Amino acid sequence: MKKILILLVSLLLFYSCNNEVDVVTPVVDPSGFLDQTYPLPDNVKPIMEGVYEVTIGNDLLGDQVVVKWNRDRLSIFSGKNGGYIVLNSGYLDSVLFFFGYWRYSTNTETGAATFYIPANEGGSEILSGDTTFNTIKFIGNYGVGNELAANPLTLQYKRPFSQSVKQGNFDILAHRGGGRNSDYLGVSENSIEMINIAERFGTTGIEIDARLSKDGVPFIYHDGDINLRLTQKSIIWGDIESFTWAQLRTLVTLRNGEKIPSLREALEFTLEETNIKTVWLDTKDVDVVPASIELLTEINERAVNMGRNLKIYLGIPAEDVYDKFLEQPNYQDVPSLVELSIDQVREANALIWAPRWTQGTQSSTVQQMQADGRKVFTWTLDDENYIEQFINEGQFDGILTNYPTIVSYYHYIKQ
Amino acid sequence: MQILKIIIATVAISSIGISQIDDKTYSLSTELGVGYSRYFTTMDYDDLNQNGFSGTVKVMWNPEHLLSIGLETGYQYLYSLDVSDYSTEFGNTNVKASMYTVPVFIVFSMKVLPNIKLSAGSGVYLLFNSGELFGDELSSNQISIGAHMGISYTYPINNSMAIGGELLYSYFSKLQDQTVAIQFLFVYDFFRY
Amino acid sequence: MKIFLLLFTILFAQTFLLTPLFAQQLNFQENTFFYPHTYENRQIVSSLGIALAKLPEDVVETDDVFRAPLFSYRLKYGLPENFLAEGSVETNIVTFNFMLGPKWNYQFDKLGFSLGTDLSFYLGKLEQFGFDTKFNGWALYPNISAGYQFEKFTLSVKSELVFNLAEQSKNGESEIENDLDFFNGWTIGMYLEQPFWGDNYVVLGVRSTFLKFYYPMWAAFSTFDRAFYIPEATFTFIF
Known part of the structure; x- marks a missing residue:
């Protein structure tokens, strides 16, 4: 009994004793769909930028997010765990497509994320360069870890960035x-x-x-x-x-x-x-x-x-x-x-x-x-x-x- | 498995052991160990030599109970590498590098059997790195914290001297690597009171 | 690591089987601190210790272990009906942690058990190196201990759960309530107590903590949302 106790204690003390972290690499666009799309013109990208309401998928992102373009990706920033999404993009027939991954900044949780903007939810207007349109809707899904993106996630345009910003x-x-x-x-x-x-x-x-x-x-x-x-x-x-x-x-x-x-x-x-x-x-x-x-x-x-x-x-x-x-x-x-x-x-x-x-x-x-x-x-x-x-x-x-x-x-x- | 056999054998021999003289005498002793060290690393070089010399010097204070405390230093070879015609973005070159370490440790040891002691120590390892690349000397020193644990068996040869062996596991925090050393041990009680 | 474990386990097992060879009566009831023996009413045992922790490199960005040793003074005070009160103060100079809590100990011959909980209040202040920072918080440590008295030493194990209750910090004139998860993590420690020389008892201990927030490194303002393994080695004098 004594020996078993000592063995158990020793095991507890000396195993699980490192701080190595393993972050999975999400599976993004496994079928290579984006290769069949056209790159978005730079002049239409700012139309999408602004503050969006998360209408579906609040568990992942909280209630609102920021959508902002950078040099080569669309990024989405949330107020939950420093969460963000980085997306590659393309369009086909007035529909905009986005494939990428989400990640929480403060921990190692991550997964795949996909969106599209249908033609009638802003896709046509964005591609035509209409800067007055303000009901853009990102419809998409996200996965956790190596899962395919299957959980629904929807963002609805709420407002532009403030003038001071x-x-x-x-x-x-x-x-x-x-x-x-x-x-x-x-x-x-x-x-x-x-x-x-x-x-x-x-x-x-x-x-x-x-x-x-x-x-x-x-x-x-x-x-x-x-x-x-x-x-x-x-x-x-x-x-x-x-x-x-x-x-x-x-x-x-x-x-x-x-x-x-x-x-x-x-x-x-x-x-x-x-x-x-x-x-x-x-x-x-x-x-x-x-x-x-x-x-x-x-x-x-x-x-x-x-x-x-x-x-x-x-x-x-x-x-x-x-x-x-x-x-x-x-x-x-x-x-x-x-x-x-x-x-x-x-x-x-x-x-x-x-x-x-x-x-x-x-x-x-x-x-x-x-x-x-x-x-x-x-x-x-x-x-x-x-x-x-x-x-x-x-x-x-x-x-x-x-x-x-x-x-x-x-x-x-x-x- | 080999290590397991060594440990079991050592413990078994000790169980036959010499009876404990449990007196009230305090002593200062010096323990000299020399032997072989094997460096265990995840570095991926085919020609890395990981076998070398290990030596330790301990001065221990031994009160009347089971526990002793002391200071340790020594020398432990870690690795060397000698590669010719190594291809780099700057052209081909010969690579020579080696590393050894000198511990400066506080050590506790505990008599768990009449002739067997467990020891644990911690402190700093002074790491000495040298070599050559592109005709330029490589030379640097570094300090790493570290720890070791050991088991020793000693057999008294007279009233103040004993000989035996020690198995020593050492961990180098900076390198995140370890060594296992097997040493011949000579113990001398140089002062009693 | 496996070699280390094997060595450790086999030798300790051997030790306990053969300890009668060292037969000598020692008074562990009065001279041990972590071994959870029962206390006489108003019996006092206190200890002075130093702990060195290997802090996670992801947080402190160095493998330096000696930067902030924790010094501690602990006291146990016997109460009726196998109860006792334990209080302690720990410090690394820029941080103080005060703990107080009841415990109930029970002994079956040489085997002792303890159940208890400690309330902790910690506070820190740093005004050098570009800091103008104050920090304090409350935590709860429900704990359980078990220990066995061998002929010449005692060996005890203590485990704690750690819950964050509240925490606030102030940097310059900016002050916030920190959002910490209620469950912080857990710890387990093993303590070997024995006489060192004469009647002077010491404790050699190793404690493993698995915590998201380890209060002595508050000044790093870690934002990592994951638990870290932080081993501590402790050396304690009992008096």
Whole structure:
């Protein structure tokens, strides 16, 4: 009896003792139906945007959702568990079709989602470019896990975004290029692949982390060392900046199989392949400051020449980086973002002040900065209740978050 | 299964054991272990050498009851890799890399039988990484937290010395890998009071 | 892990079969804390402990275990009819957790059982590193223990369910009531108590927690809607 008791206790204590998470990949458009449709013209996409009522499927999404197009997908943001849907699209005979997946931001629940907009529920009007039509209906289904989408889900157009939302220039900034590894998005934080999908979460800007290799190549990577939070197992360990660029690219693989991007690769991809308008280039080591300034200056100039609405700011998170920044020639002309005191923001002539969210909304100080002509971003805000409060009661120009889907929801429903 | 047999055999031998001298003497002892270590990893390299030397040095305080406490350090080989003509985006190169570790641990041990002790320790592993790639040296150090558990059998050869063996399982948090080591053990009670 | 389990299980089983070899009378009724023996009326046993937890990397983004050891002082006070009251305070400097609750213990010779529940109030404050944050909450810990007294040591197991009752936080001038699920998770711990030297008893413990919200890491403001496995190693002096 004693031995059995001990065995049971030992089993209880030492099994089930890891925090590994498995997120299923939903089966999306298994028959390849979208391949037979025509791509939606860009000019008709904004007609669909707005706040919708969930008439069927409230269990999944709550009572209302935001429908918003991004570069290549239609995204739907809900107020339940940070839920969102990302959809690919096409049309055939005045009917619009959508296939994709839903996911809760704060946990790992996911599944397939499909919709169509019939010709007589807005399909014809959308395709004809009729911007006055406002009774659009998304009729669809969703599945859970690997199930086929079979549960009904219907969205009814409720209202457009408010004028203040449309005319505002609020930045929804995604942490680490779009999200953390701990959110299990299928791609790694601070990777090109993450930047590529960031806009699907409602992101208008990204934050990425710059470091410098032993031989002087700037690259993006968050932590100071090679570790399993960020990388797959490797034969090299230790301070990541003690390795040359060739060594890092050859021997280190990011958590989901990607290579570590150089800073040039990341910024050029952002410039050329996305519509992202703000990059918060955080400085993780003082030594990367000159290289970051040189590169962001080059890419910002290229953006202006291309007529591309993109601005890259050098992030200054700590005193040592700040001191290094002040040593740089013409530092006051470098677009920068300072997380320190407002006096230091002014001394550096930073365009953005970025206080930690745990200082609260600080509305009077925020207004002082805005009166100087500067923007104020707060970081890194993930708690849904605080996001709602900061958007409705705060004066910020942008919020950095791991859950841009939640920020998007509360931003776009704002009256 | 092999490990199971070893454990059962060790326990069986100990059951025959030498009778316990349960006195009120406290002692300080040093325990030296040398042996073989096997590194268990999910790293996927065909040429990874996972067998190597393991050595530990412990200084233990042994009060009159079952429990002892002490400090441990040592050396444990983890792995090495030597690959020629490795293909990369920068061209072909030779890859050399190796890793060993030095533990700095607090260790508890408990006499569960007259000659058998269970031990558990935790602390930090100093990880030393070295090698070469593209003609550039690879060299870095890192600290990982870790823990180990062991079982040892010792047989007294005189009043203050004993010899025996130890089976040691170690876990490296940073690497999320483990080693199993088998060591020859020499124990010397260098101070009694 | 399996090797580890085998080793652990076989050796403990062997230990218990052969413990009579170490026959010596020890007073566990007065010197053990986690072993759920019955208490004399007004009997007091207290303990001072330190716990180190391996926090989940998804939340704290480091595998550093030594950042925030939890120090604890616990006291049990004997009441009539096999009841007792237990109170404790735990702290990692920026967080305090006060617990108080009744227990009912029963002993069949060397086998002891305990049923109880603890009410917890925790609070934290952090004003460094860009924080201007205060935090507090209430939780309930119904618990059950069983333990066995061997010749030279006791071995006890304690399991708790953890329920969130209320929680609020304040950052700067922004204040909210946090939405936490009522059921937070559960814990199970195993405690080995024995004399270390002379009449000084210690407890070596391992506790596994499976919780969505682990109060010592409140400052991480975890938003993950999933339970994490958090192992704790504890070392406790009894006096």
